[in-house]
Amino acid sequence: MALPPSQDAPSPMDEFSKGLWRENPVFVQVLGMCPALAVSNTAANALAMGLATLFVLTLSNAVISSLRHFIPKQVRIATYILVIATFVTVVDYAIQAVSLDLHKALGAFISLIVVNCLILGRAEAFASKQPIGVAVLDGLGMGTGFTLALFSIGAVREILGNGTLFGIALFHESFQPWIVMILPSGGFFTLAGWLIVFSWLQEWRERRRRENAVQSPVVEVTR
Amino acid sequence: MSAPPQAASQTPAMWPMYRAMVGVGLLCGVLIVGVFLTTRPVIERNRAEALERAIFRVLPEARTRRSFQRSAAGNFEPAAAGGNAGFVVHAGYDEAGALIGFAVEAQGMGYQDLIHVLYGYDFARSAVIGMEVLESRETPGLGDKIETDPAFVANFELLDVALGAGGEVAHPIEAVKPGEKEHPWQVDGISGATISSQAIARILRDSTSQWVPILYRQLDDFREAR
């Protein structure tokens, strides 16, 4: 953690993959909770929401990164919101054009992507300081991580709460659905469950790394 | 904080700020307008198709339909496209062009939020012959049985709304407990979704009691308009 920043510049692959696992926006940074809880009641909704966010995040990262020398820091937040809101509106119209049912299911949460702190967070903390290529990779990685997280919440909720995945029945019809899982409270339970799993895994990896380091210090250096 | 006044050195240059805000704003505006114009026809076609499908589902014998709007004078005029002010009713016609019924949108409070329904009213049988939930936020797995429970949906295949001698609905629609339906104007509730199923019955009762008599009085509007 306390490594000097200049030690080795992260590779492009790193910029992409950090959002998937190590800095996963939902499970590690705990950002974007509103859509993660509200629109994850089915796998399809969760996937659509994740993809919409991925799209907005990547494009806003690209635009903000390319305009980073043009925007004075006093008005940066207002400008970022303007850019993000534009892409959200674009997504909103696009989803309406593709499927009204999907738009009905996602409801107000499409517009609320504007205030998803994940997007503003990446714009402020990353895109405004990095060249455009890296910023796009970061947006793609974070967006994919967000999509994966939403999908893993949505899949659990749909399987338990409805006995289906993407609307396809998984069990015999005598399966008793756990209705609580598709209710809002199910979102909290599932998110909490995944957070437990994630922090447990991270602790376990940390412990493994420390044990390895004790046995063979060489490993630490090559990392 | 007792920092020394730094106003002079902190005053930002105004021009770059305006340039950034206005420039980005213009770009964004152009983008939004462009997307709006490209997607609008598709979105409107989707909306119209969704409504169309729902109308023909609740009035399965209709072949064509026209939408009418209630004017200030109390009679019905063909609805102008886009203008959705006031009460709108969709009249259904058979192949010969004869008026067979209406599809009417209604809404009311359910368990969680407003429920929007569309129901079909058939003249020949003087009954509601179909009901479709357009929008609801009822509890998944419980309240949404108003859309999925076949026994409940069957209530609306022939739900009597005949007019009595006074020109009013003779027997307003009423909800009864599951399995206790005795009269053709009663709606069997759903056990486990009592409130949602009663809400549907109430929405239909209010809407039919209000509009069916009026529609009968104004029948000429719909024939002439063809």
Added chain:
Amino acid sequence: MAGVSKTLEIRTSPHILSGYSVDTIMFNVVLALLPVTAFAVYAFGLPALLTLTVATVSCLATEELATRVAGKASALGDWSAAITGLLYGLTLPPGLPLWMVAVGGIVSVGLGKTLFGGLGANPFNPALVGRAFLQAAFPVSMTSWTPAFGAERFYTLPASTLTAPLTKPSYHDALSGATPLARWKFDGQLTEVSDLAFGAIPGSTGETGALLILLGGVYLVARNMMSWRIPVAILATVACTSGILYWLDPNAYPSPLFMLFSGGLMLGAVFMATDMVSSPMTNAGCVVYGALIGLLVVVIRLWGGMPEGVMYAILLGNAVTPHIDNLIRPTIYGARPAEEMS
């Protein structure tokens, strides 16, 4: 670590030894629950016995598993998991599938207690957390009731009890009965208060013997192991509020006696709301807490979507408890009121 259970306690004066430890009190609560439990088994027969057993065993097993995972000493000896299990079982409908009973038991102790840090750290009554989870997860099963005193209750089981895990139970309409509150809410029918008091009604296993619940409460109060203020405040608030409404319009509202003896009010007021961990610490706080729960019960029952609201009322009361404790603080021993000081 498992062997270390004695700790050196260092506390500031004054020292008064009450003579009661956590496990003595908890054991006495179990004693006080015995008549209610016995009546539950007598009234509903074999299904109630199985429900209570599975509920208690699943809670004990979860507690044991959780303490092992956390590397702590076994906490079964303090009786608290047993009480949670018993109370939780007493709130369930007697014909509930046993696999659902087990799920709820795991949730009660797992989610309601150990995740918050075990005994003493749970903000909500664990038994009610488990029941609330089941109510939200399986609402149909949680509102399917079997009538009391069925002729064959000691040697037959309803089909629903032994449903295979994760599958839907089937209910025979002939066996189902509506609780007095549901009959009032949905059909406008009132049940005789004498039936309510003596338990000749469908309901959760432990909520129908209202008089026996009161007996258990009186025992605990007499032994000074329970705050009498909480149940009294709850029952008095319910009686007063519903009494005023009944006096205003006897046709629209049920009588206060019906409100007092129907549903889970007695069980909730005497055994659930008084949970020491999740109720306020001061006497005045207890009265405020009880009054709030009583008010919520009346509001949910009379104007809410569901016929019964005791569970949600108590859980909401639990949620407010830290704020009550924050606002109503006890005087520090030896401190004088502010005006005396100046």
